[in-house]
Amino acid sequence: MSTEVGEASTMSAAWTRRHLLGLEDLSAEELILILDTAASFKEATGGCKKKLPSLTGRTCANLFFEPSTRTRTSFSLAARRLGADTVDFSSSGSSLSKGETFIDTAKNIEAMGVDVVVVRHRTPGTPHLLAQNLACSVINAGDGPHEHPTQGLLDIMTVREQLGRIDGLTVALVGDIAHSRTARSNIWGLKKLGAHVIVCGPSTLVSPLWREVGVEVSHNLDAILPRCDVLNLLRIQFERQTTRPFPSVREYAHLYAMNRERLAKAKEDILILAPGPINRGVELTPEVADGPHSVILEQVTNGLAVRMAVLWLICGAL
Amino acid sequence: MSTEVGEASTMSAAWTRRHLLGLEDLSAEELILILDTAASFKEATGGCKKKLPSLTGRTCANLFFEPSTRTRTSFSLAARRLGADTVDFSSSGSSLSKGETFIDTAKNIEAMGVDVVVVRHRTPGTPHLLAQNLACSVINAGDGPHEHPTQGLLDIMTVREQLGRIDGLTVALVGDIAHSRTARSNIWGLKKLGAHVIVCGPSTLVSPLWREVGVEVSHNLDAILPRCDVLNLLRIQFERQTTRPFPSVREYAHLYAMNRERLAKAKEDILILAPGPINRGVELTPEVADGPHSVILEQVTNGLAVRMAVLWLICGAL
Amino acid sequence: MSTEVGEASTMSAAWTRRHLLGLEDLSAEELILILDTAASFKEATGGCKKKLPSLTGRTCANLFFEPSTRTRTSFSLAARRLGADTVDFSSSGSSLSKGETFIDTAKNIEAMGVDVVVVRHRTPGTPHLLAQNLACSVINAGDGPHEHPTQGLLDIMTVREQLGRIDGLTVALVGDIAHSRTARSNIWGLKKLGAHVIVCGPSTLVSPLWREVGVEVSHNLDAILPRCDVLNLLRIQFERQTTRPFPSVREYAHLYAMNRERLAKAKEDILILAPGPINRGVELTPEVADGPHSVILEQVTNGLAVRMAVLWLICGAL
Numbered sequence: 001m002s003t004e005v006g007e008a009s010t011m012s013a014a015w016t017r018r019h020l021l022g023l024e025d026l027s028a029e030e031l032i033l034i035l036d037t038a039a040s041f042k043e044a045t046g047g048c049k050k051k052l053p054s055l056t057g058r059t060c061a062n063l064f065f066e067p068s069t070r071t072r073t074s075f076s077l078a079a080r081r082l083g084a085d086t087v088d089f090s091s092s093g094s095s096l097s098k099g100e101t102f103i104d105t106a107k108n109i110e111a112m113g114v115d116v117v118v119v120r121h122r123t124p125g126t127p128h129l130l131a132q133n134l135a136c137s138v139i140n141a142g143d144g145p146h147e148h149p150t151q152g153l154l155d156i157m158t159v160r161e162q163l164g165r166i167d168g169l170t171v172a173l174v175g176d177i178a179h180s181r182t183a184r185s186n187i188w189g190l191k192k193l194g195a196h197v198i199v200c201g202p203s204t205l206v207s208p209l210w211r212e213v214g215v216e217v218s219h220n221l222d223a224i225l226p227r228c229d230v231l232n233l234l235r236i237q238f239e240r241q242t243t244r245p246f247p248s249v250r251e252y253a254h255l256y257a258m259n260r261e262r263l264a265k266a267k268e269d270i271l272i273l274a275p276g277p278i279n280r281g282v283e284l285t286p287e288v289a290d291g292p293h294s295v296i297l298e299q300v301t302n303g304l305a306v307r308m309a310v311l312w313l314i315c316g317a318l
Numbered sequence: 319m320s321t322e323v324g325e326a327s328t329m330s331a332a333w334t335r336r337h338l339l340g341l342e343d344l345s346a347e348e349l350i351l352i353l354d355t356a357a358s359f360k361e362a363t364g365g366c367k368k369k370l371p372s373l374t375g376r377t378c379a380n381l382f383f384e385p386s387t388r389t390r391t392s393f394s395l396a397a398r399r400l401g402a403d404t405v406d407f408s409s410s411g412s413s414l415s416k417g418e419t420f421i422d423t424a425k426n427i428e429a430m431g432v433d434v435v436v437v438r439h440r441t442p443g444t445p446h447l448l449a450q451n452l453a454c455s456v457i458n459a460g461d462g463p464h465e466h467p468t469q470g471l472l473d474i475m476t477v478r479e480q481l482g483r484i485d486g487l488t489v490a491l492v493g494d495i496a497h498s499r500t501a502r503s504n505i506w507g508l509k510k511l512g513a514h515v516i517v518c519g520p521s522t523l524v525s526p527l528w529r530e531v532g533v534e535v536s537h538n539l540d541a542i543l544p545r546c547d548v549l550n551l552l553r554i555q556f557e558r559q560t561t562r563p564f565p566s567v568r569e570y571a572h573l574y575a576m577n578r579e580r581l582a583k584a585k586e587d588i589l590i591l592a593p594g595p596i597n598r599g600v601e602l603t604p605e606v607a608d609g610p611h612s613v614i615l616e617q618v619t620n621g622l623a624v625r626m627a628v629l630w631l632i633c634g635a636l
Numbered sequence: 637m638s639t640e641v642g643e644a645s646t647m648s649a650a651w652t653r654r655h656l657l658g659l660e661d662l663s664a665e666e667l668i669l670i671l672d673t674a675a676s677f678k679e680a681t682g683g684c685k686k687k688l689p690s691l692t693g694r695t696c697a698n699l700f701f702e703p704s705t706r707t708r709t710s711f712s713l714a715a716r717r718l719g720a721d722t723v724d725f726s727s728s729g730s731s732l733s734k735g736e737t738f739i740d741t742a743k744n745i746e747a748m749g750v751d752v753v754v755v756r757h758r759t760p761g762t763p764h765l766l767a768q769n770l771a772c773s774v775i776n777a778g779d780g781p782h783e784h785p786t787q788g789l790l791d792i793m794t795v796r797e798q799l800g801r802i803d804g805l806t807v808a809l810v811g812d813i814a815h816s817r818t819a820r821s822n823i824w825g826l827k828k829l830g831a832h833v834i835v836c837g838p839s840t841l842v843s844p845l846w847r848e849v850g851v852e853v854s855h856n857l858d859a860i861l862p863r864c865d866v867l868n869l870l871r872i873q874f875e876r877q878t879t880r881p882f883p884s885v886r887e888y889a890h891l892y893a894m895n896r897e898r899l900a901k902a903k904e905d906i907l908i909l910a911p912g913p914i915n916r917g918v919e920l921t922p923e924v925a926d927g928p929h930s931v932i933l934e935q936v937t938n939g940l941a942v943r944m945a946v947l948w949l950i951c952g953a954l
Contacts, residue, residue, distance in 0.1 A: 073723050403713070
């Protein structure tokens, strides 16, 4: 662990927020408190396998209005490894189909004694709306293309765990920046912890406006590759795109996929992240996905650690 | 708590039923035993938030053949707060799609060591059919337009908690009486505990035959409003109606919606209940739903208390 | 318990497999170790009703890509009665709809700290593919028409429990052998434990090639019936058939359904099994399904016992 991280951790002993809505609002100290807590949980539970029942009697509700395997399950398992109860809601089969408003549904869930609502919704700002209307805690598990803070945290945790620091690293987020909440959460978190962030992809998916918040913008992966300590290969979100942002998947892969040839031109110890589900052959080739630089599955395990940390901090179980 | 309730509670120390199929069959003493038990659970668990693991090792199965968010979740959480395990079945993805009969499905669930089956089905009498065929306990969570006993109990618990008694109160059930199992369960429960019950709504939705069981029938909310201690605004069940029972929603709301103007003509301490999901602007306006007379969310919390009480009494965990 | 079983049990004290993929690979000793363990669990838990929390802190994931009520629930309840946590995945709403490969989905689940993956898939060999790619344990809960080992085990457990032995019994598997994974698992298990196995059904559903592995093949139930100690009436899997293997259900039932008339021609203590969901009036008449020879519901309870045993052995909780 680098010096700046240890110091920051000492400075920020207390967590005071009731919600986790995004990384844009968090201070570097708050980010490091979550990351340190997550690392402790991971160690104490043998890689997030054992239980640590510090939230016994608490109830977490998953309120997911978009399909999700890993995030919903990761939150459920994180809650249960802390001894909390979980309940799942989904858009189908719910009261929403009977004409109830979204906030009324959430208030009803809260009235059943739920402590934390984990919400995913295609509309940006939905978690913020809930946070204004509920007395319980709200965690954003993805609001449209806006933020996905626990994904950003698990990516950052994985980089910090592997490379020992964030400060001074060059991290490129490659691909579908326009539709990616993961990109946004990474950008805010990485910059606050001192990384140099590059967004890279076709001009239809990477806006030049990112320069205004201090992010480097590139449309040429081969040009920036030699400088990168970390590549985070974002999923092409075919399901969110209403127009085709590039001529073909083959064309995209030719320009932006991480493959053996590109790996040969990168730094020797480059770290390859990909917030799954991955499209093999699109964002990266199987030999890269399954190769020594890839930490894709470590990201999944760290997702559990980060979610345990966030639930624990938010529930005030200090 | 009124005197008659305290006495009744003392009189009926024991619960002897294996099933809860409806409120029509219960005695006043049995109703009060459930209500008193629910109130105790609510107090002992800090408003149904904490666990009280008196049913550890028991298993409750939800067998829901109609969409439901709140009732299914409420039963699951009630069971788990008592330490019981829960399993969910639904009509999709089940053996019924492979040609199995309903009773065979239920018998299979029972053979897996389930103690209580909570069933919702669009056909009246389904829970009774199960009760005749299963050795385990059956709780009716809504059988078509027939009964929904735990909803009736939670409504009555909420009135009793707020006003201290049921005996002598005037309670109006407003709206879609014809399609409402909640109305039926409320009618039987309220009358047994001594309330004067009025059913009020358009003549297409409120049958004059209710008079034969001692219920007042009205088609004019404004005429009965000044006499009411409690209004229970039933949801217009658009999904159950095959013909249009009134010209338009606007017309219905004009005649029967609870709004600021009507509130001004009601008793000063009138209690407004609504068994959600509510249609804002149909049965009641947002200012009434969110106003000081509304106990809508208290109903949800009491739903947990009532279900904990029923599960506990039925499992014989005395 | 017969002598040969007791001896075998003593001989094979240790379980060494990480996966349960099929009964074809198991030795008689391994089969008997599972059956003995299952019988012990059933007795120790009062018929699989009580908890025996020997797998606390373990997590089992259900990865079901075909509809299932009983098997999925049976595995979940078995895991939870041993104190393990469970998570459910299904094909809908999962990352597979976002383009992820099956193995990547499974590896992600494993990276969340899952100890055992229970998989059902319509493609034969899927569990074997997972076992080659995952470090955690894999249990086959049905791979197309190939194997369904815990179903085979629960059928065999039920016969052994009722008749005290397997060795020397004549067991007929009747019906849809071609599409039945249950048939295959029964055949391998029964033969290894010394039973004489007959497969019986229309020639479109029963291949003469079974003779090559020492199984008797018959197309005439009435001819073999007097010799049978056990009938296992396989479900006609209408959903797996692409062509009609017989002229009509009526024709099938006429030739192969177990009914009162056939029962009169069978051994006095013949045992009737049917791995549900059953089609009443197709494979067997209601009077047989609900009669004294039927052990259909005992099979369901034994399914729990067998799954508890398999989970416990595989998790090495000796």
